[in-house]
Amino acid sequence: METMEQPTRQQIARWRKYLANERAEAAVYRELARKKKGEERDILLKLADAESRHEQYWQEKLGEYVGMPQKPDLNTQFMGWMAKNFGSVFTLALMQSAESRTPYLDDEDASEQLAADERVHAEVVRGLAIQGREKISGSFRAAVFGANDGLVSNLALVIGVMGSGAPTSTLLLTGVSGLLAGALSMAAGEYVSVKSQGELLEASRPAAPATQLAGELDVDANELALIYRARGMSHDEAEAKAQTVFHVLQERTAAADASSHAHAEPAVEEEKSHGIIGEAWSAALSSFCFFATGALIPIIPFIFGMDVLPGAIVAIVLVSLALMTTGGITGLISGKPPLLRALRQLAIGLGAAGITYLLGLLFA
Template sequence: MVERDTTPSAHPGTHRADAAGQPEQVPAPEAGPEPAPSRSQIRRWRRYLANERAEAAVYRELARNRRGEERDILLHLADSEARHERFWREKLGEYVGMPRRPDLRTRFMGLLAKRFGSVFALALMQTAEARNPYVHDDDAPEQIAADERIHAEVVRGLATRGREKMSGSFRAAVFGANDGLVSNLALVIGVMGSGVSSSYILLAGVSGLLAGALSMAAGEYVSVKSQGELLEASTPHPKAHTLLPQLDVDANELALVYRARGMSLEEAEAKAEEEFTRLGLGQASGSDHWGTGGTERRPNEVVGSGLAAGASSFLFFATGALIPIIPFLFGASPAAGAVVALVLVSVALMFTGGIVGVLSGKPPLSRALRQLAIGLGAAGITYLLGLAFGQVLG
């Protein structure tokens, strides 16, 4: 009786016995070629390829207008998008075809980056990176999907830097224009609802423009100045550190300062002892060391000029409030003027709402529609009130 060798071979092939009864290895069949991608896959991969190529160009364009660390970060993002582009080109292989244009949103971001290189382009890139099409696509590797999620966080950080650099005057400009649009449209439509002539509507509109613009400017000036004074009052006195050599070491009044700034008793006493030790060794206690020690809480806000904020608030509120009265400046009838005013203000409201959406990293269309709904809702309410007052007074 011949014993057969049942030891498994190191090779993945199958076995069969030869004429002498010895096992003979049969090579495993080679894997066949990968199946050709479907038409929908090819279209989708080509779109990915075009978008990745365009996004890399956007990051490089943005990097041209920056220096230092931000430039380096943007160039790294461009290299990453170029790596993704190579992946889709290799995956397409012979089906790569002619270069396709990226989608409309990516082209718009490229235009912003090329013409302005501003925070608007970064804010739109943040929104685009957050919409990660690879998460639910089985053809996309998990690594690329994870890369895109990380890119969204990187761009969020860069966009936040840009937002923080914006002064209070820009914020006042955007919201001032929006307030002027809504308030004066509501005033004009409300007065029209009472049944008065175009001249009275125009008078009410001009009065609302001047009163609202002056009120907004004064309020913005006081707000920004008060905010600056609050921050100043919360900042340690720059000369306070010079009093340390004159303090009684045993009384340890310095510990009270640190406790008032949020330290525990033990932390405050240790910090005070450290300061006195520095003085005993002849080392100066710098104002920076005094002002930022421990867990002191400092407001982290950007405050602009009160005059600049007030002036921009006046100008942009007046600009927004001017739009609803434009048709009445040209002698339009109440009904026709109201229709034209509603159209003009609707366009302007969607524009300001879209800007707010872009700056906040949210979809601009939804923010534009929300702004439109608020403005038209306010106008509708005041029209009904004006109609009611007109019937009562009439």
């Protein structure tokens, strides 16, 4: 009869940590499922069940060495806190990253099934996270990136002017000018972008009167097919589509009220036109507010009358914290490690400020 080899202290410690992490991850998925309904809830519960099976694996592996329950690692604890206090988008982004970095791939004590499960879990979580990102990607990304632009550009502007030896009043004036100029520029650009996109889509939309005249066309020389060919259909597809439309319109009764279509069409056009203008103004206002919020932070110390040097130090500290926050959020949304993205954003922002400061010294 074979005797089982006793695990080493290192193995016992590692297995206990695995056990604690699996138990905590199962709790995270159940907490997320509690806030969901339908298919997404079912998927999250099944992931929790899988983590519980992994927990059972390490319990059996430890046997008499299972010991008292331990705390999971800090990353897993943080995910549990996120699951309880924030939406699933950020938590799932962290879980996606954690599942992708599973240690089971390089650990001989973990079964091949465990490693395979973790790889599958990463893809499942990725799919759930993508759905969540799509729901918030537009407005939320605009907010984060708009604020980030304001932070970096206005800090660089203020620090650059400071390098030239300008007094506090000049720094404040420069910062306020940079805030207004940048925010107005962002708003104008966003307005033009949305408006132009709407106009482009409107220009690409087929005009209704073209198809309404199909009933008057010659069936043997039906030029309606040219419309569909111009939209990219092949010759045969366009001919088939045109014939279908032609016959449908031919079968309409003469009692159809053509005037109602004539009156309804302008109303639809007007409604769409107002919708595009409304979206453009909304996008412009949002961009203005997001940029202005970020650009305000570097000038807060000077608004309160601080001297140049201490004010600059406070501004750099405030902007650094804000940059790390926006960078971390960007990382979470993108499914990347938030700390690395936070540090990258910090380096970019302070690097830009450092360059402008050196340029300011040249003109001092």
